[in-house]
Amino acid sequence: MTDTPTPPASVATALARYTELPDPAPLLALNFGFARARALGTALDLGVFTALAGAPRTTARLAGDLGCDARILGELLQVLEDFGLVSGDGAAGWSPTGTARAYLVEGAPAYLGDHFDEVLAQWDRWSALTPLARSGDRGGDLGDPAGRGRHRGMFAGAFPLAVRIASGVVAALGPVDAGRVLDLTCGSGEWGIALAGADPRARVTAHDDPALLAVARERAAEFGVAGRFRFVAADFGRTPFAEGEFDTVVMAHAGRFAGRRTAARLIRECARVLRPGGTLLLADIMRTPPGQPPLGRPMLALSLLVNTENGGLPEADEYRALMAEAGITAKECVTRGLVTALTGERQ
Template sequence: MSAPTAVAPSRALAPYEDAPDPGPLLALNFGFARARVLGTALELGVFTGLVRGPRGTSGLAVELDCDTGALRALLAALEQLGLVAGGADESWTLTNVSRAYLVEGGRGYLGEHFADVLAEWDQWSGLTELMRSGGHGGGELGAPENRDLYPGMFAGIFPVGVRAAFRAVRELALPDAGHVLDFASGAGEWGIALAAADPRARVVAHDSRELLDTARERAVEFGVAERFRFVPADFTRDYAGDFPKAPFPDGCFDTVVLSHLSRFAGPDATERLVHECARLLRPGGTLLVVDVMRQGPGQPALHRPMIALSLLVNTEAGGIQEESAYRAVMQKYGVTAKESVTPGLITVLTGERR
């Protein structure tokens, strides 16, 4: 860079004062550190340690086996992030949001989900090369047979997902749910919402064994467990290759829910799974396809662009598809696509088996 021409200090300062505020950029560049602060606090059990009431730094450090000075610095950062509150006597308490979502064992605990997201740390380091080479970053996240490796991703998000499920079921004019298959059920929020809306509904939750353990606990929490049956899925055996085959006979369900699987598995796997869901529905039965879907011009993007990029980085073939793509696949396999609702980030598309 050539030496600048000497001018009056006020003239030299003017371009810097007139420039946009760089604060948002600086905060964005430091975002990785904020995620690491949250992850470390969860790993140490900071929030769970504070749930019993105000604690001093020294006492908490002993309990968590931490250096007092280092923990004090972490707690100050957590206070800046709005996750703890410090008192004048250096006592620390939880804020409402951390009490609701960051205390291990609490019904709203999201720590396992955050841990699975933070585990993508190294995978994201390859983003620049992906931009040059194209394709996907790979990884195990998108394959259905690996769902039990990521319980935080597919079941740990229940406190968020269950609100969306109940809201969507209320908004949709669905027929009685009847005999329901909650396919790849995760923690079971969609089966639970349908069972709550229809007292006569009977639900089969179908997923890996570890995720079904969580679904069973949540069904008990909502008082619908006596109407649930839990059938483990062998995704390696039953859903590999071109012709997936669920362990259920043709046309045995009134309602089938395919939720939050398609964007991870990719378009080709989605087509095979929709085909299989159609096989399991009786004529006149209802298919619910639930996922994050690309929105049209003028619609709020919310977090969809970042989710799409995450699928590029962390899966073999995943991505966010448009609703029209799902409608076309449903039509191809004998399901007439009908109403859809988008309560926030997710879209719920309904269809009727012809």
């Protein structure tokens, strides 16, 4: 046996400057995160998961079917295997894993590809984060009322995620007597659907832009509650609703995109159309829900600065203050994952 030679003292000292440092692996993963997102986006663009869902295919066959270069597609499939999204191999055939079948195959009820597309479409805006950080000049249109309907993939495409949370929050709030419900800026309608599911007598008015209402209508039908829904397209600045018309009003995920001034206006509108004693359910991602871990909140806060003109993550107490100004007394507070729901009673 030969002894491993001891490096000269000067080499050992120099080496220690590199080996006795914290593990850099998390930094490398962060730095390469953009490539992972792009690889998933390209697999969705090409329709890889949808094509493989029918029957396993070899790399060569899939390349022919999708009109792709077999070498690059082969490497992409290896990456997707590494992500846990396909299994098999290039010669015997690839198949989507359970996660990919559930969320990445077009036509699946929980398909998230439209939402992911819209998130990836923020690429250029995020690439300009450095000049934004220097100048502070914001300009994204994600919260701009004029841009509504353009972000259908972002909002309606997230239904499979949102309906789980909305149902969980409604269940956590306990038995509901929702009555006449208004879901203001309802998106794909998950909150109205959750309330209609919890209260078989609830009748829901779903309000948004026509493009989003078409999605809400389909989703309400999917859940068998469309017969208790009506759909009202209107700008939230000029709604046709009467004073005190509703027992329950939902305002979900609107304030953080729109900014404080518009959120205050929306909460005043909720108060106006609620009957005295009626309930406001205000759900949003809030900055620091008491006793909750941050999860992805800091990144979402940054995303609102990148993608909206006025948006930002609000504090629950800011919403409580806006509710109080509008004549609504805050009551319960429930957090599920990233979403916090405040309830309040109209005075």
